Amino acid sequence: MLATHGESAKLLAGGQSLVPMMAMRLVRPGWLVDINEIAVLKFVAVEKDVARTGACTRQCVVERDEALAARVPLLRQALKWVGHIQTRNRGTVGGSLAHADPCAELPLVAQVLGARMLLRSAKGARTLEAEKFFSGPMATSARPDECLEEIHWPAWSWRRTGSAFTEISVRHGDFAMVSAAAQVAIDGDGRCVRAAFGVGGAGGTPLAFPKIAARLVGTRLDDAAVSDAAHAAAAETQPGSDLHASAEYRRHLAGVLAARALREARERARSL
């Protein structure tokens, strides 16, 4: 269908973004291809270094999966902020990533963890890193004839790994004004062995800061180091202004929230 109809055909997953956009006549697809009854697109598989989710797995299923929460805790932490129970009962993981709202929570998790997207079309399959997948506001590098099939979420193996997600929005359940996600691993002495963090809503795509995070390795993640990293990251952001928040305010939030997420992640890691 996608190969035949090209741009005029759209995949329909949970419909929680696409149907509102159709209702507002922002998109008018000629064809909708419903992927909700395709069983192979719905699964959660937790493996040694990676957790795989089918693209059409509902957000509520991912949120409740205990094995997944144990290995990739950021997913459950982020999903608490995604819409409401009713929207998570229909909305899918792949739909959220493909929709690529720069303020959405799951795309930020994908960016911070370096998730990989498995895309398939009639011509074959390919894998894209999150960094290459998100190409701009509401835009991905998936071609119109490609279906996101699976997402591979890296699972860190350090025992003392902690993560956290936080955001500021107008009301709980709304898209974030700015959000932040962090994951850190520490050794027995409390020294950081790996760190990753990023912010959403402060640019055209969710942003991760691997170079700045690398500077945290070897530190004890004390508040000063965390705050330096968060502010260095905020300085790199180029947020836009809108009715809800000015660019300056968003940049300020990016720094504050990134620091908060890093501290919370550190506390979780220390408690293990």
Place this chain on the structure above:
Amino acid sequence: MSETLHAVSVEVNGRPRSARVPARLSLVDWLREDLFLTGTHVGCEHGICGACSVMLDGQPVRACLMYVVQAHGHRVTTVEGLAKPDGSMSVLQDSFCETHGLQCGYCTPGMLIATQALLNSNPDPTEAQIRDAIGGNLCRCTGYQQIVEAVQLAAERMAKEAK
């Protein structure tokens, strides 16, 4: 131009229903306009207000964001399906009346679906859990406090009845 019709069978409030519908027909429009189940309300028609909430296989969802063809082979429960078999009000519905959990009533069917779904999975919810369950349902009248009280009252009564 006549549209292609698709055959669907959906269990609505325990009754099997079959119909031939265009692919573009939303679930909420079908329930209201073809089945005359006008208890389910339509507010925003784009997923924001929650007035159109129904249960799909027991889980609350927005009926304005689904097409009837997608409900084929599934179970749908509307607010009409919450009443007792003899047509009298359920414990939760009675509690809404008593605590003044509604004023104009526009949001009420959605609130009832959301909170009944909560009580089905969690008979003794905390206030925070109740607020979370209705987080996706807008009410312009009550200020939500009486709705929370209605759910608390219903939970108490259901616990007593179960004893």
